[in-house]
Amino acid sequence: MIVAANFKMNKTRKEVEEYTKVLDVVNFGNVNVSVFPPCSALISKDYIGVQNAYPAKNGAYTGEIGLEQIKEFSINKILIGHSERRHILKESQKFIVEKFEFYKNEGFEIYYCIGEPLEVRKKGIDEVIQYLKAQLVGIDLNYERLIIAYEPVWAIGTGVSASNEEIKETHKEIKKLANRPLLYGGSVKPENVKDILSIENVDGVLVGSASLDVSNFIKMIEIAKEVQKEK
Numbered sequence: 332m333i334v335a336a337n338f339k340m341n342k343t344r345k346e347v348e349e350y351t352k353v354l355d356v357v358n359f360g361n362v363n364v365s366v367f368p369p370c371s372a373l374i375s376k377d378y379i380g381v382q383n384a385y386p387a388k389n390g391a392y393t394g395e396i397g398l399e400q401i402k403e404f405s406i407n408k409i410l411i412g413h414s415e416r417r418h419i420l421k422e423s424q425k426f427i428v429e430k431f432e433f434y435k436n437e438g439f440e441i442y443y444c445i446g447e448p449l450e451v452r453k454k455g456i457d458e459v460i461q462y463l464k465a466q467l468v469g470i471d472l473n474y475e476r477l478i479i480a481y482e483p484v485w486a487i488g489t490g491v492s493a494s495n496e497e498i499k500e501t502h503k504e505i506k507k508l509a510n511r512p513l514l515y516g517g518s519v520k521p522e523n524v525k526d527i528l529s530i531e532n533v534d535g536v537l538v539g540s541a542s543l544d545v546s547n548f549i550k551m552i553e554i555a556k557e558v559q560k561e562k
Contacts, residue, residue, distance in 0.1 A: 332528065332559040333478065333514055333535025334552050335365040335442060336542030337382065337410065344372040351376055353545045360556045363535070365408055365442070366542075370396050373404045380408025380442070383416060386433030398437060409434050412444040412466065414484045428469035440476045442537065444516070445505075449485035452497075460504045472509040479513050480537040481505055486517030488539060493517060495530055502532035521550040528558040 342350070347368045354366070355376075367380045385395035401409075411430050416422045434441060445466040447459050463481075471477070481501060483493050493501070498515055505513055515527055516537035527533060535555070542548045 332361065332555045332562075333363045333365070333512060334548075334555045335367065335380075335480075335514065335535065335537045336548055337367045337413075337516075337537060337539050338369060338372075338543060339382070339415070339539065340369055341543055342368055342372050344374065347372040347374055350545045351379075354378075354549070357549055357552060359552060361559055362552055362555045364552060365440075367408075367410050367442075370400075373401075373406065375404045375406075378408075379404065379406055380410065380440070381406055382410050382413070384409060384430070384434070386430045398433075407438065408440045408442065410442045410444065414444060414446050414482060414487060418448075418484065424466065424468060431470055435471060435474050435476075438476065440478065441474065442478050442480055442514075443470060444480045444482055444537075446482040446484050446487070446517070452483060452485060456500055456504065459501060460508075463501075463505065464508065467508060472511065477509075477511050478535075479505065479509055479511050480516050481513060482516035482537065488518070490518050492519065492523055492527070495526055498527060498533065499530050502530065506532050519551070521547050521554070524551045525554050525558060528555055529561070 364378045365380050367382045381401050385392045385397045387397045389397050389399040412427050445463050447462045451462045486493050512534040514535045514537045515533050519536045519538045520541040
């Protein structure tokens, strides 16, 4: 079971340090925990990952961070393909694949995000899967450190999660495409995380705004430990 937190553009380094002091005393049990703070707030912890990075060690890429900066913190986890990078920052599939290949070759644990917008979801599951397939083009689905996160774009930050039936149906189809650990993300919170984690083919969650409060995040880790015992 995996429980991951994506802070997005929230929290300072001081706030992340305070957050992790609380998290460090928690017994994760068999739950794999990851936390992705903004790049200006990176610290050295086994469970810390980076939200984004350029596919290069260093160089003339103004405003970016690369392998050299990440390795300073002994980080080996990265988020790639998040819908906010795709839709707001206009990252192409070609560029996303370049990132994937670079950090795969560096042995990183890659949390690879896929998800459809509302207009695709309204067309039904077949259209959703075709859309998601396009986001898997060029990705090595046999990479041993690949974790896939399904995050419907229309459920991210809206407070509206996909229904349990939608999650079940979509995860079942994604598993046919890639037999890798598969997370759900999209308005996950303590109130719904048990139901989501109990769904077949859900191997964990990627949590956004609800993870900003460390007590909420710890609740979700504890719930994941309980669900894992029951599964």
